Amino acid sequence: MNTSFRIGVLGSGKGSNFAAIAEAVAAGKIPAEMAVVLSDVESAGILTHARNRSIPARFIPPGKFRTKLDEVAERAFVSALQTAQVDLVVLAGFMRVLKGDFLRAYEGRIVNIHPSLLPCFPGLESWRQALDHGVKVAGCTVHFVDAGVDSGAIIGQSAVPVLDEDTPESLHQRIHAAEHELYPQCVAALARNEISVVGRRVIWKKS
Numbered sequence: 001m002n003t004s005f006r007i008g009v010l011g012s013g014k015g016s017n018f019a020a021i022a023e024a025v026a027a028g029k030i031p032a033e034m035a036v037v038l039s040d041v042e043s044a045g046i047l048t049h050a051r052n053r054s055i056p057a058r059f060i061p062p063g064k065f066r067t068k069l070d071e072v073a074e075r076a077f078v079s080a081l082q083t084a085q086v087d088l089v090v091l092a093g094f095m096r097v098l099k100g101d102f103l104r105a106y107e108g109r110i111v112n113i114h115p116s117l118l119p120c121f122p123g124l125e126s127w128r129q130a131l132d133h134g135v136k137v138a139g140c141t142v143h144f145v146d147a148g149v150d151s152g153a154i155i156g157q158s159a160v161p162v163l164d165e166d167t168p169e170s171l172h173q174r175i176h177a178a179e180h181e182l183y184p185q186c187v188a189a190l191a192r193n194e195i196s197v198v199g200r201r202v203i204w205k206k207s
C-alpha cells in the first residue's frame, strides 16, 4: 500500500511547471511522490521531462474533440490516475477542459494554474488579453478545477508588473517565472493538508 501523498500531472506542452514541481519534490520541499505524468500530445516536452526524471509518463490519445477529451480518452486518463493511486491531479498546461466523469472521480482534488489574475482573462493567451486590455498588473492563479472554465476556488495568486515596453512574449515569460514559484508552494500546502475550503474561499492553515 502507498502511504505517501501521490501526485499525477497532466500537461500538453513544455512542462516547465511540472519541472518546477518535480524539483521541489526532489528537494524535499513538497512531501509527496510524483506518481505519473499523462499527456494528450505525444510529442509534449512534459513527457520527456518526466522520463528524464524516471517518472512514469504516458501519452493518451485525446479522441475526436479539439477542446475536451472524448469518453474513451476520459476513461483512459481516469484509469491511469487510479492505477497510479493518485491523491491530487495537477494540471500543468493541460489544454483541454475536464468534464463530468473525470471531475466526479477526483472531486475537489484537481488543481490548475492559469496565466492571469483570475477572474480576469480566463481562456486562451491570457497574457495577450492582459496587454490588449492595458492592465498594469498581471500574474498567475492556482485554483481548484470545477465544471466551468478557469472558474474554481482560488488557492493562490502571484502578481507581476506589466511594463510599457512589454511584448506578449516578454510578459508571458515574466508570468511563467512567477508560476514556477507559486505552483510548488500551493502543491506543498495541499500535500501537507494545510488547505481548507469554505464556500469559494480557500483558507491556508498556519503550519
Ligand code: GAR
Pocket (backbone or CB within 6 Å): 011, 012, 013, 014, 015, 016, 017, 018, 046, 092, 093, 094, 095, 113, 114, 115, 123, 124, 125, 176, 179
Ligand atoms: C502555463 O503558462 C500555464 O499557466 C498555461 O500553460 C502554460 C504551460 O507551460 N496554462 C493555461 O493556459 C491553461 N488554461 P508549461 O508547459 O511550461 O508548464
